[in-house]
Amino acid sequence: xxxxxxxxxxxxxxxxxxxxxxxxxxxxxxxxxxxxxxxxxxxxxxxxxxxxxxxxxxxxxxxxxxxxxxxxxxxxxxxxxxxxxxxxxxxxxxxxxxxxxxxxxxxxxxxxxxxxxxxxxxxxxxxxxxxxxxxxxxxxxxxxxxxxxxxxxxxx
Numbered sequence: 001x002x003x004x005x006x007x008x009x010x011x012x013x014x015x016x017x018x019x020x021x022x023x024x025x026x027x028x029x030x031x032x033x034x035x036x037x038x039x040x041x042x043x044x045x046x047x048x049x050x051x052x053x054x055x056x057x058x059x060x061x062x063x064x065x066x067x068x069x070x071x072x073x074x075x076x077x078x079x080x081x082x083x084x085x086x087x088x089x090x091x092x093x094x095x096x097x098x099x100x101x102x103x104x105x106x107x108x109x110x111x112x113x114x115x116x117x118x119x120x121x122x123x124x125x126x127x128x129x130x131x132x133x134x135x136x137x138x139x140x141x142x143x144x145x146x147x148x149x150x151x152x153x154x155x156x
């Protein structure tokens with residue numbers, strides 16, 4: 001059963017094995033606040049082991065750029081709001097990956113990467129992307145980047 005993420009009282013539950021658990025929890029809470037404020041949606045995560053189809057989906061989309069995340073996925077979630085499928089995977093390394101996939105033809109489709117504060121850029125991303133910095137009350141400093149999805153990806 002999915003656990004709603006509280007962005008008022010930040011918890012590391014489900015992320016304890018990460019060396020960046022507190023920062024990753026802040027990043028996860030930042031996502032929960034975004035979805036609450038923008039869409040009035042509850043952001044709830046499951047253990048990655050309970051949602052292998054989401055891990056597989058994100059892995060297929062990342063393969064478009066020959067990216068293989070070397071870290072263990074800890075949690076995953078998916079929301080469908082305003083015709084957009086948002087898939088999030090939180091990794092033990094402190095990396096958060098989100099796949100934004102507009103279901104209508106011609107809509108926005110992209111993969112975003114966010115690094116928890118104190119996390120080094122993973123080797124699999126370091127040579128492919130430049131990361132911008134932004135401040136977050138919940139996550140401290142977040143570094144992020146993205147790429148536009150070119151292919152078509154179904155959930156099947």
